[in-house]
Amino acid sequence: MTQLKPGVVTGEDYKTLVATAKAGGYALPAVNVTGTNTLNAVLEAAAVAKSDIIVQLSNGGAQFYAGQGMPDGFQAKVLGAVAAAQHAHLLAEQYGICVVMHTDHANKKLIPWVEAMLTEGEKFYEKTGKPLFSSHMLDLSEETIDFNLSECARILERMSKMGMSLEIELGVTGGEEDGVGSDIDESADNSKLYTQPEDVLQAYDKLTPIGHFSVAASFGNVHGVYKPGNVKLRPEILRNSQALVEERHGTGHNPLNLVFHGGSGSEKEKITEAVGYGVFKMNIDTDTQFAFSQPVGSFVEANSRAFKYQIDPDDGTPYKKLYDPRKYLRAAETGIVTRLQEACEDLGSKGKSIAG
Numbered sequence: 001m002t003q004l005k006p007g008v009v010t011g012e013d014y015k016t017l018v019a020t021a022k023a024g025g026y027a028l029p030a031v032n033v034t035g036t037n038t039l040n041a042v043l044e045a046a047a048v049a050k051s052d053i054i055v056q057l058s059n060g061g062a063q064f065y066a067g068q069g070m071p072d073g074f075q076a077k078v079l080g081a082v083a084a085a086q087h088a089h090l091l092a093e094q095y096g097i098c099v100v101m102h103t104d105h106a107n108k109k110l111i112p113w114v115e116a117m118l119t120e121g122e123k124f125y126e127k128t129g130k131p132l133f134s135s136h137m138l139d140l141s142e143e144t145i146d147f148n149l150s151e152c153a154r155i156l157e158r159m160s161k162m163g164m165s166l167e168i169e170l171g172v173t174g175g176e177e178d179g180v181g182s183d184i185d186e187s188a189d190n191s192k193l194y195t196q197p198e199d200v201l202q203a204y205d206k207l208t209p210i211g212h213f214s215v216a217a218s219f220g221n222v223h224g225v226y227k228p229g230n231v232k233l234r235p236e237i238l239r240n241s242q243a244l245v246e247e248r249h250g251t252g253h254n255p256l257n258l259v260f261h262g263g264s265g266s267e268k269e270k271i272t273e274a275v276g277y278g279v280f281k282m283n284i285d286t287d288t289q290f291a292f293s294q295p296v297g298s299f300v301e302a303n304s305r306a307f308k309y310q311i312d313p314d315d316g317t318p319y320k321k322l323y324d325p326r327k328y329l330r331a332a333e334t335g336i337v338t339r340l341q342e343a344c345e346d347l348g349s350k351g352k353s354i355a356g
C-alpha cells in the first residue's frame with residue numbers, strides 16, 4: 001500500500017496522492033482558508049476524518065491572512081499566501097495526514113500574483129529543496145482558448161522545474177467567488193457553463209509534455225449556494241472529455257485529473273458520479289463559511305449580555321469567560337470540523353489517508 005510522510009505533499013508525492021485518490025474512487029475536499037482559525041480547523045477536520053486534504057487560498061483570502069490593514073494590498077496577497085503555506089509546512093505534519101497547499105482562481109489580472117508567489121516559492125525551493133505550494137490555479141477561462149493555454153504553458157514551464165502542478169479552468173464556472181466571475185444570470189444562455197471536450201483535448205496535448213496539471217471543468221456547477229432547481233449538473237460532460245483523450249491518445253481510464261468547483265450544496269449522487277469520472281478534488285467554500293459563522297451566531301445569541309457588558313450591570317456577573325475570543329472562535333472551528341466530516345463522507349475520502 002502506498003504511504004506518504006504526513007505534512008505538506010509536493011512534487012512526486014503530490015502526483016502519487018492524486019493518482020491514489022483517482023484509483024481508489026474518491027476525491028479530496030479542497031477548502032478555502034482565510035486565517036489560522038480556518039486553516040487549523042481544516043487540518044483538525046482532516047485528522048478526525050483520517051482523510052488527506054487540500055487547503056487553498058483565494059487572492060482575497062491570502063490578503064486577509066496577511067492582514068486587511070497591511071498598506072500594500074498586492075504584497076499582502078503574496079505574503080499572506082506565503083505565511084499560510086509556511087504555517088502548514090510547520091504544523092501539518094503534527095496532524096498525521098497529507099496536506100496539499102494550493103491557491104484558487106487567478107484570472108488575467110492576477111497573473112502577477114501567481115508569478116510573485118512563484119518567486120517566493122523559488123526562494124523556498126532553493127533553501128529546502130521543496131516547493132512552498134503543491135500547486136496553483138490559473139483561471140483564464142474568460143479569455144480565448146489560445147491565450148488561456150499559452151499562458152498556462154508558460155507558467156507551468158516555470159512551475160514544473162520545482163515539481164509543482166497547475167490547475168487550469170476550461171469553460172466558465174457560474175457564480176462569483178471573491179471578485180472573480182459574475183453573479184449567476186438565470187436568463188443567460190448557459191452553454192458556456194459546459195466545458196467542450198475538444199478544448200480539454202487541446203489542453204491535454206499542449207500541457208502534458210510540460211508538466212503535471214489538472215482541469216477545472218464546467219458541467220453546470222456554480223460557486224455559491226442557490227435555491228434548488230437553478231443549476232443542472234451534468235457530470236457526463238466530464239466523462240465525454242475523459243473518453244475523447246483516452247481514445248485519441250490510447251491512454252488508460254480517466255487520463256485527466258479533474259476538479260469540481262462550486263461543490264457547496266451539491267447532491268450526493270452527482271458528487272459520486274463526478275468522482276467516478278476522474279474528479280480528485282472538490283472545492284467547498286460557501287458551505288464551510290456558513291459552518292464557521294453559524295456557531296458564532298448561536299453563541300452570541302445564547303450569551304448576548306456577555307457581548308454588551310464586561311460585567312453585568314444588574315447582578316455583577318463577570319463575562320470574561322464568555323467574551324474571550326477563543327470561546328466563539330473555537331465554536332466556529334468546531335463547525336468546520338463537523339461540516340467537513342460530511343464532505344469527506346460524500347467524497348469517499350474518510351478513513352483513506354495515505355499518510356503513514
Ligand SMILES: [Zn+2]
Nearest residue numbers: 173177261262
Ligand atoms: Zn472555483
